[in-house]
Amino acid sequence: MRSIEKNKRKQKSSNLPLGIGSSWRTWVLVGAVALGFLWVVLGFVFCRNILLGILRGLVSLVALIGFFHFLFTRIF
Numbered sequence: 001m002r003s004i005e006k007n008k009r010k011q012k013s014s015n016l017p018l019g020i021g022s023s024w025r026t027w028v029l030v031g032a033v034a035l036g037f038l039w040v041v042l043g044f045v046f047c048r049n050i051l052l053g054i055l056r057g058l059v060s061l062v063a064l065i066g067f068f069h070f071l072f073t074r075i076f
Contacts, residue, residue, distance in 0.1 A: 044051070
């Protein structure tokens with residue numbers, strides 16, 4: 001019983017930087033996060049014109065709805 005309690009107290013905890021005692025899973029996770037960030041940046045760069053067109057269309061739609069709302073509230 002004492003050896004079990006002794007082993008529980010001696011659990012490994014490491015605050016070492018990457019590269020010193022880190023496992024391959026950590027590197028795979030860091031690589032996946034970096035790859036995902038790269039895809040987001042490239043997607044934004046290549047789809048920027050499409051995204052800006054959608055945004056401009058939504059702003060125009062909101063302005064048009066606001067204009068008609070103003071007209072109908074003042075006329076009726």
